[in-house]
Amino acid sequence: MEAQKVDMFMMANAKFFESHHLNSIRDRLIALDDAKWGQVQTLQFKDPTTSLIVSIIAGTLGIDRFMIGDTGLGIGKLLTCGGFYVWAIVDWFLIQGATREKNLEKLQTAIY
Amino acid sequence: MLRNRKNVHYLFVMIACTAGYVWLFFQLWSEESSAVGVCMFKHATGIPCPSCGATRSVLSILDGKVLEALYWNPIGFIVMSIMIACPLWICFDWITHRETFYKFYIAAEKRLRQKKVAIPLVLLIVSNWIWNIYKDV
Helix, strand or coil: HHHHHHHHHHHHHHHHHCCCCCHHHHCCCCCCCHHHHHHCCCCCCCCCCHHHHHHHHHHHHHHHHHHHHHHHHHHHHHCCHHCCCCCHHHHHHHHHHHHHHHHHHHHHHHHC | CHHHHHHHHHHHHHHHHHHHHHHHHHHHHHCCCCCCCCCCHHHHHHCCCCCCCCCHHHHHHHHHHHHHHHCCCHHHHHHHHHHHHHHHHHHHHHHHCHHHHHHHHHHHHHCCCHHHHHHHHHHHHHHHHHHHHHCCC
């Protein structure tokens, strides 16, 4: 893959990934086959800021976890009213990282 | 990678179940059996959340009053079965060095994300919530 294209992609999507993953993502994309580029470019990532807002507003119902695809944890939060609110508050700080991890998983499944 | 995730997952479920049991025994031993007051959602908004009444429901099941449990909140049955099944299942996996629970969890998650399963469940939870608000648990 052309480095210029990859750099454009990285610039546009850097906020969706953990900073310590960015270098390896870039290297992986440069080594990627051209045929997969279309697939990678059309991926839709979840915005960490959006999930933080959802977490603050509807965290007790587990909607933030449902949104990023952690259905099991979402049900856990829903059934316990956000883990007696403790888990809901802890998730305000974890949800952005969790969203970025999910985005990385999504990218990985598209690449491999 | 899978192994590490599995361990974190098992640890998390065990901690959650332990917290649930501690809460339950605390409720059993405390004199006044008012489980109301822990739900911040209810404190903040004045209306009960979808799972309000689950503790009272579980306590009613333990007393053998099934109908009363159903009245408080049907979610109590789900919570109770999860709290009984999960630690036993994890112990089974731990003893036999398998990961059946984790695999089941992943498969169940995948299934729940299908629209034909998810939409009825969401409707069920919402209707239960409306009932909760109506009876003011």
